[in-house]
Amino acid sequence: MNGTPVQSTLDPAPGSAAWPIGELGLVLYAGAAVILAVVCVLAISGVVAGPRRVGARRWLLTGGLVLPGLLLVALFLHALGIGHALVAHEGADALRIHVTGKQWWWEVRYEAGDDAGVLLANELHIPLGRPVEILLDSSDVIHSFWVPSLAGKVDMIPGRTTRLVVQADRPGTWRGQCAEYCGAQHALMAFHVVAEPVADFDAWLAHQARDAASSVDPGSRLGRDLFFRSGCADCHAIRGTAADGRLGPGLTHVGSRQSLGAGVLGNHVGTMAGWIAGTQELKPGSLMPSSTSLSGPELRALAAWLQGLE
């Protein structure tokens, strides 16, 4: 995908919970290397020096019980601390985002605007330098919310709400991925997290809370008419129009998103047209059918209108 943002535990974002997780990984690798080296030296020296009598009981106790015991307890406590940091930050000031896992996309809701909140899909924006509480659940099977560069993974369990706190201190866009096998298109269930300065974030959220307005020439009603005539509105909601379907992702500002189909494609008028007409080819088994009965100009008009919903 064009300019694929980073998705790697080896490249943690500064200030994020992924940083101590990455450090823990390094400690494990280094520790394992040291232990392996010591064992190798002992094994080789045993062969070189030939048979001799050793204090078996002492070796077994220190090497087999005391040393691993100390190391594992220390690592366990260290990992517990990191795990605690992932869900801590309880506070009234924390920004709250609700994310619901669905086969195979992510519904994202901000507590902003009116009671219904601000609904979007497959994309989260977070303000820099501020802890953000993400409340996770699922409407079908177990999913797992994972942005390797920002935090550890947390399962999304139907009927339960799990929590994750993320924070980023540097602007950037990171890719996240479902980390619990959830069906045929598990691999194509991705999302993006955009961290931006507070002012940009506030402007973005205010914009997302507004009604949709396509930048496409209002004189051309074809795209909009096709959206309703072709049944798109039965599954997709667009704030400010009669479209209020909830089966598929809300499309109020779909033109401003990073990806289409939960990370399947980048987002421009060409990929939009390809997605509308070739959904089942691009993401077989997804609930959205391929729209194969539109004429060429109709497909272009529909794609352009949706792209215009920025």
Add this chain to the structure above:
Amino acid sequence: MTPTRAAGMSSLVAAGIVLGACAQSGRDAPVVARGDAERGRAALIALECGACHRIPGIPGARGTVGPLLDGYREQVYVAGRIPNEPDALVAWIRNAPSLDPGTAMPDLDVSEAEARDIAAYLYR
């Protein structure tokens, strides 16, 4: 040589010419001025043309919305409408609806240089 035999010989020669021409039906690869196939490959990936097209050599390009873009140098018409010459293909990639209002391929806002690179890749 009798007139009949002469006629027979000349028709054999004619047949030979026609057959020879058929054997050469594969055209020479059209050359796109200032087009670079390697850059074109990168552009095809970046623009995600594979959302609609199957394109050999482009990872993930398995779309079935538009035509398969294999062996494009052999193709006689672009989109079944315009004789397949480099400039026509470049113009098509840049803004398909301006050449055929009935096409499903949107105006993708591709730069001239990018379109030349893409054409060079398709003709490689």
